[in-house]
Amino acid sequence: xxxxxxxxxxxxxxxxxxxxxxxxxxxxxDSSFTVEELEKIKEQELREAAEEKSGHWEGFSPEQWQExxxxxxxxWNCPSCGAELIAxxxxxxxxxxxxxxxxxxxxxxxxxxxxxxVIPFKKSKKDALETLKKHYLNKPLLPRVFKEENHLEExxxxxxxxxxxxxxxxxxxxxEGIHTRIYEDSKYRYTENSIFHITRKGSMxxxxxxxxxxxxxxxxxxxxxxxxxxxxxxxxxxxxxxxxAADKYDMEPDELTDRVHTRVKSSMQExxxxxxxxxxxxxxxxADMRISEKGDVKYGLFPVWFLNTRWNGQQYTFLMNxxxxxxxxxxxxxxxxxxxxxxxxxxxxxxxxTAGAVxxxxxxxx
Numbered sequence: 001x002x003x004x005x006x007x008x009x010x011x012x013x014x015x016x017x018x019x020x021x022x023x024x025x026x027x028x029x030d031s032s033f034t035v036e037e038l039e040k041i042k043e044q045e046l047r048e049a050a051e052e053k054s055g056h057w058e059g060f061s062p063e064q065w066q067e068x069x070x071x072x073x074x075x076w077n078c079p080s081c082g083a084e085l086i087a088x089x090x091x092x093x094x095x096x097x098x099x100x101x102x103x104x105x106x107x108x109x110x111x112x113x114x115x116x117x118v119i120p121f122k123k124s125k126k127d128a129l130e131t132l133k134k135h136y137l138n139k140p141l142l143p144r145v146f147k148e149e150n151h152l153e154e155x156x157x158x159x160x161x162x163x164x165x166x167x168x169x170x171x172x173x174x175x176e177g178i179h180t181r182i183y184e185d186s187k188y189r190y191t192e193n194s195i196f197h198i199t200r201k202g203s204m205x206x207x208x209x210x211x212x213x214x215x216x217x218x219x220x221x222x223x224x225x226x227x228x229x230x231x232x233x234x235x236x237x238x239x240x241x242x243x244x245a246a247d248k249y250d251m252e253p254d255e256l257t258d259r260v261h262t263r264v265k266s267s268m269q270e271x272x273x274x275x276x277x278x279x280x281x282x283x284x285x286x287a288d289m290r291i292s293e294k295g296d297v298k299y300g301l302f303p304v305w306f307l308n309t310r311w312n313g314q315q316y317t318f319l320m321n322x323x324x325x326x327x328x329x330x331x332x333x334x335x336x337x338x339x340x341x342x343x344x345x346x347x348x349x350x351x352x353x354t355a356g357a358v359x360x361x362x363x364x365x366x
Contacts, residue, residue: 006038006102006242014080014101016243019121019303019322024239035239042239078103090214093159093246102242113248115236117300118159119228121244121322125155128305128320131327135318142331154308157322159241159301160222161213161249165260166296170203171289173272177279196279200272206264208298211256213249218317219259224328225321228302232323236301246301253297265289 006015008026015024015038023032033041074089080101087094092108095101109115123131129152136142175198182191208230212222234240268289276282303322308315311332318329 006042006104006239009033009041014242016102017120017240019124022120024242035237038239039237076103076105090248090250091245092248093241093244095243095245102244104238104241104246106238108246108248109236109238114299115161115301116298117164117233118236118240119233119300119302119323120240121157121303122232123303123305123320123322123325125157125305127325128155128157128307128322131320131325132307132318132329135327135329136331152307152309154306156306157244158304158306159244159246160217160304161247162210162300162302163213163249163253163256164208164210164298164300165206165253167206167209167260167264167292168203168295169206169264169268169289169291170201171268171272171287172199172201173269173284173288174199174286175273175276176283176285177276178281178283180280198276198282200275202272204268204271206267209260209263210302211259211263213251213253213256213299214247215250221317221319221328222304225304225319225324225326228321228323233300241301244303249299261291264291 006024007013008015008029008031010031011026011029013026013028015026015033017023017035018025018032021032023034024038025032073086074091076085076087076091077083078085078096078099078101081096081099083096083099085094085096085103090108091105093102093104096103132152177196177198179194179196180191181194182189184190210226210228212219269284269287273282273284305320305322307318307320307329309318310316314332316330316332318327320327
């Protein structure tokens with residue numbers, strides 16, 4: 001399997017895309033190049049390489065693997081140290097674990113797999129670590145020992161595959177709006193409810209609804225680090241992937257139709273409901289929505305930092321938007337802290353003891 005290695009034209013060390021300068025940089029000689037400059041150099045290298053005989057290391061043969069051993073996997077050759085690496089078949093970019101050389105697999109993005117857009121990383125690994133520390137702050141239920149003893153097992157920047165859908169939808173909604181008036185006289189207190197019938201209808205056009213195309217990534221977590229700033233999308237170039245991991249989609253656009261429609265309907269319901277104002281209470285009585293069956297769809301790679309840590313035998317994963325810095329992730333909750341926090345916020349301990357004693361007396365226990 002062919003691999004693209006972006007090497008420094010000055011010292012031949014591996015180049016990585018720098019999220020701060022938005023250039024390809026060399027950590028050894030401090031040279032930097034624009035994406036456009038390197039693409040021209042890489043095109044020339046690929047033309048020269050095509051004229052030479054290529055192949056696997058002598059003695060290696062895919063037939064040596066037993067049937068089923070390579071299911072869902074592929075073998076890649078590091079162009080820097082020659083190591084043969086096994087990775088998931090959707091892997092599009094990675095770092096060699098032996099020489100730390102950035103590797104990009106161009107055939108993973110050929111033809112139907114070639115993205116239309118890429119959003120370059122804006123946040124660095126250091127930014128991700130600092131954001132995680134801030135994520136721990138002001139969490140009264142987070143055990144202190146978790147902050148002190150947990151150790152990050154992996155911090156990885158990855159380009160995640162996203163499908164971007166354009167859809168048109170229309171809807172008709174009926175609501176019940178309620179005005180409440182409370183008044184009283186010398187004897188009674190009155191509550192008067194005035195009920196109004198409200199109708200809303202119209203059409204909406206949605207552009208670039210993002211849905212991740214990776215089956216193994218948690219969809220809820222991915223949605224929680226949105227939105228991405230589309231104005232910073234760039235036409236896809238392989239060089240943006242250098243120094244990061246990258247995945248290609250393993251779910252086709254048609255497989256994700258239900259998720260797209262669910263997001264559209266949820267957005268429509270929220271936006272139409274926001275137009276019903278001036279009532280003390282609003283109840284949705286009926287919602288009829290129709291979505292165009294076919295629409296335009298584009299393919300993009302978006303930047304995400306994955307941070308994994310293990311504590312008390314359990315894995316905790318945090319995701320950070322590599323463009324905006326928005327972070328999400330579950331944290332452990334200390335049981336003792338939960339009880340103390342609830343009692344402190346809601347019910348004084350003396351009141352609980354008093355109420356318990358009264359109930360026991362009524363039951364004849366005391």
